[in-house]
Amino acid sequence: MYSKLILERWARRLMVLGALLGWSASAAAASAILPFGADTWSELQRSSARPMAVVFSTTDCTHCPGVIDGLAAVIKKSRSGVRLVVVVMDGAGQEDALRQDRHYRNAHVLYAFDGDALALRFKVNPDWRGLTPYVALLPASGAAQFHTGAPPPDALRSFLLR
Helix, strand or coil: CCCHHHHHHHHHHHHHHHHHHCCCCCCCCCCCEEEECCCHHHHHHHHCCCCEEEEEECCCCCCHHHHHHHHHHHHHHHCCCCEEEEEECCCCCCHHHHHHCCCHHHCCEEEEECCCHHHHHHHHCCCCCCCCCEEEEECCCCCCEEEECCCCHHHHHHHHHC
């Protein structure tokens, strides 16, 4: 018999997979705020057959809304099928406020991180120094490209054309 922890972990993985594959009711906005835990980054890298632009954000970041809005507009215009994923690093416990923020509504999948931020940054990219927005362009296959702030137009263009 499965323990409650194992069942919760599988339920979360199915929610993540469903959101990444577009099984959610709304393809234009995240329908739920999912927990982003210690293993979520690895799961995203393993489970997605679709490319993703992952924005690591914080609620006090002045540049994050512009980067999220800009990426959402470029992705929508490109019709490339890229998913916009936003991880709010200080979002745990603030889910109601996140739902009210129009910038986060641009995300196909929205996560609230709760845990050791330093450990997560090292797991995502050991070179990440904690500045946000931090963008990972994650192709369907291959290594992620990391950018502090908005990705340069050339990098974004080549990512969308893959």
